[in-house]
Amino acid sequence: MTRKQRRLSLIGVAGVVLICAAGLVLYAMSDRIVFFSSPSDIAASTTAPGTRLRLGGLVAVGSVEKTTDGGVTFAVTDGAATVPVAYRGILPDLFSEGEGVVAEGLVGSDGVFAADSVLAKHDEQYMPREVVDALKAQGMWQEDGAPPHAVEQ
Structure with missing residues (x-):
């Protein structure tokens, strides 16, 4: 085998190993690759307290309330189920009742979703x-x- 052939075979073997490794990583993460979970998904599953995830849906009309500690509570719904959310921080300008929202945080033992970031959906004209x-x-x-x-x- 010439020097060029050995180099090409080494590159080919390294490429196959990298492809296999990437495939194994993607397979292992396939059940966790989700943009967000809906309130129905959270209600249907037995999500363990402290599980980090993204909750997406619409802000329930009439559910936004400011708390005494400077935070905000609201409910996220998908029409079938509703999840209460507690958030402390600055809400996006486009955050309003009846509009789309994605909140990232932890599921609490009391069923309240403790969000540490809130993203509001902008309209298609933005x-x-x-x-x-x-x-x-x-x-x-x-x-x-x-x-x-x-x-x-």
């Missing part, structure tokens, strides 16, 4: 200011706030 400015400069933005479209020139 665009960062820099992108809007760039689209305006190119003449591809409508001033009425509608989404960008191609303008014939």
Whole structure:
């Protein structure tokens, strides 16, 4: 075997080993790869207290209350089940009742989800200011706030 053939066979074996390792890691994590759990998922499973996960759904209308310690409590629902959430921190500007939310945190022994971060869903019309400015400069933005479209020139 020449030197070039040995080098190529070593690279091939290393590639196969890396692919096998990546496959094993993905297989081991396959049951934990979830963007978020719905309130129905949490209600149906026996999630152990202290389990870290993401809870996603809609903020239940009439459930947002400020607490005396500066926190906020609200409920997340998917229409079938509701999970109470306690959060201490600054809520996103787009957070409101009836809107989508993803909260990341721990499931408590009392059934309350203790969130340490809350993400609010933005509407489909949202665009960062820099992108809007760039689209305006190119003449591809409508001033009425509608989404960008191609303008014939």
